[in-house]
Amino acid sequence: MRYRFPENFWWGSACSALQTEGDSLNGGKSQTTWDVWFARQPGRFHQGIGPENTSGFYQHWKQDIALLKQLKHNSFRTSLSWSRLIPDGTGEVNPEAVEFYSHVIDELLAQGITPFITLFHFDMPMVMQEKGGWENRDVVAAFCRYAQICFDLFGNRVKHWFTFNEPIVPVEGGYLYDFHYPNVVDFRRAATVAYHTVLAHSLAVRAYRAGSHDGEIGVVLNLTPSYPRSAHPADVKAAHHADLLFNRSFLDPVLKGEYPADLIALLKEYDQLPACQPGDKELIADGKIDLLGINYYQPRRVKCRDSAVNPDAPFMPETLFDYYEMPGRKMNPYRGWEIYEPGIYDIITNLRDHYGNPRCFISENGMGVENEQRFIENGHINDHYRIEFVSEHLKWLHKGISEGCNCLGYHMWTFIDNWSWLNGYKNRYGFVQLDLETQQRTIKQSGKWFANTAEHNGFD
Ligand code: BGP
Numbered sequence: 050m051r052y053r054f055p056e057n058f059w060w061g062s063a064c065s066a067l068q069t070e071g072d073s074l075n076g077g078k079s080q081t082t083w084d085v086w087f088a089r090q091p092g093r094f095h096q097g098i099g100p101e102n103t104s105g106f107y108q109h110w111k112q113d114i115a116l117l118k119q120l121k122h123n124s125f126r127t128s129l130s131w132s133r134l135i136p137d138g139t140g141e142v143n144p145e146a147v148e149f150y151s152h153v154i155d156e157l158l159a160q161g162i163t164p165f166i167t168l169f170h171f172d173m174p175m176v177m178q179e180k181g182g183w184e185n186r187d188v189v190a191a192f193c194r195y196a197q198i199c200f201d202l203f204g205n206r207v208k209h210w211f212t213f214n215e216p217i218v219p220v221e222g223g224y225l226y227d228f229h230y231p232n233v234v235d236f237r238r239a240a241t242v243a244y245h246t247v248l249a250h251s252l253a254v255r256a257y258r259a260g261s262h263d264g265e266i267g268v269v270l271n272l273t274p275s276y277p278r279s280a281h282p283a284d285v286k287a288a289h290h291a292d293l294l295f296n297r298s299f300l301d302p303v304l305k306g307e308y309p310a311d312l313i314a315l316l317k318e319y320d321q322l323p324a325c326q327p328g329d330k331e332l333i334a335d336g337k338i339d340l341l342g343i344n345y346y347q348p349r350r351v352k353c354r355d356s357a358v359n360p361d362a363p364f365m366p367e368t369l370f371d372y373y374e375m376p377g378r379k380m381n382p383y384r385g386w387e388i389y390e391p392g393i394y395d396i397i398t399n400l401r402d403h404y405g406n407p408r409c410f411i412s413e414n415g416m417g418v419e420n421e422q423r424f425i426e427n428g429h430i431n432d433h434y435r436i437e438f439v440s441e442h443l444k445w446l447h448k449g450i451s452e453g454c455n456c457l458g459y460h461m462w463t464f465i466d467n468w469s470w471l472n473g474y475k476n477r478y479g480f481v482q483l484d485l486e487t488q489q490r491t492i493k494q495s496g497k498w499f500a501n502t503a504e505h506n507g508f509d
Pocket of ligand 1: 065068214215218271344384413417462468469470472476
């Protein structure tokens with residue numbers, strides 16, 4: 050076999066609570082920011098479809114786990130919902146939620162599928178957002194209590210924990226670019242949210258270690274390699290700044306236990322540093338992880354700014370660089386993201402060379418495509434483009450692993466077509482096609498290809 054992966058490689062997929070569970074206001078669950086935002090502004094969501102309208106994992110979990118088995122998964126990541134487990138954010142634990150998540154975890158284990166559990170995947174309980182969300186340190190403390198409760202309830206069965214999924218995304222979406230609630234555009238507040246998220250992560254890691262649990266804890270980061278337009282120092286500097294803001298603002302604290310000195314200097318220069326308190330430094334040093342999840346979808350290409358900075362304009366990341374469209378780039382036109390397979394290799398070799406080669410795995414990678422029904426052949430979707438997407442990324446991953454990178458698995462986003470935030474069901478990502486009306490599930494060609502690859506631990 051040409052591309053054989055190391056023994057015990059994790060083959061699986063990822064999803065999140067809010068994007069799959071449905072029953073978003075049943076079973077004792079309280080509202081997340083998404084439920085509230087959707088109720089207020091349904092027009093901002095593709096075709097007016099909100100988080101109550103999903104693949105219904107809350108009802109169909111057993112059937113879906115049977116599908117995971119058919120897809121030959123040996124591991125699977127999903128998230129717990131804070132607002133389902135602790136509806137008022139800080140008080141009583143909801144027994145219905147404990148029962149639901151226990152059933153899911155037990156069934157995964159019974160099917161030989163290792164559960165990977167994320168604690169927070171973009172779904173802030175509204176009660177916590179009303180207190181200021183991540184801008185408020187009390188919310189940071191409440192998150193730590195929630196994490197501790199999860200470790201105590203499920204830690205005997207769950208051995209792979211992740212504090213956050215893509216923590217930079219709620220910063221970008223909620224506080225810079227208006228694609229998450231609370232729709233603020235303010236860099237200083239964004240920096241505070243990012244900083245407090247790192248503190249929340251570190252507190253949870255501390256709590257996990259203090260509990261002497263027999264397992265490992267990490268975080269899932271979306272790493273977008275920053276490529277400069279050219280080797281000109283101005284372009285290189287622009288790419289370095291983008292890397293500091295969007296990658297290293299989380300990567301360095303969780304792997305090195307401290308922020309990059311040049312990120313601190315940069316924010317200081319523009320008077321954007323968040324407020325620190327005594328003890329924060331030690332706390333961040335304690336937030337070092339055992340396992341890094343890497344979500345990779347697209348690179349970030351930048352160049353130096355074409356125009357001068359308006360001194361009266363508020364500071365934004367784009368004060369420091371412009372985006373660059375590489376001629377001839379390969380695009381996923383539905384999502385508007387560049388497809389650049391070598392990026393996955395660049396990420397893991399960078400981790401090997403500059404971060405001590407940490408234990409890591411690809412926790413998300415995938416391709417959302419619109420109107421996939423046009424590819425139906427003999428009753429199922431023949432998504433050859435997705436097979437090509439996955440296999441091309443796997444080839445680069447394989448190369449990195451054969452050159453010594455400590456990458457332990459590959460999880461696809463995602464196993465069944467799911468609800469994609471503001472995009473609703475516009476772009477389909479699954480190995481399994483979902484008919485939203487009938488809830489019928491049909492395995493796509495890529496699902497068959499993946500099952501075969503997982504079963505043989507590689508492909509030709
Ligand atoms: C990641 C998120 C997922 C998922 C995926 C696809 O950023 O962790 O929640 O949604 O991207 O992106 P989208 O759904 O926006 O197309």
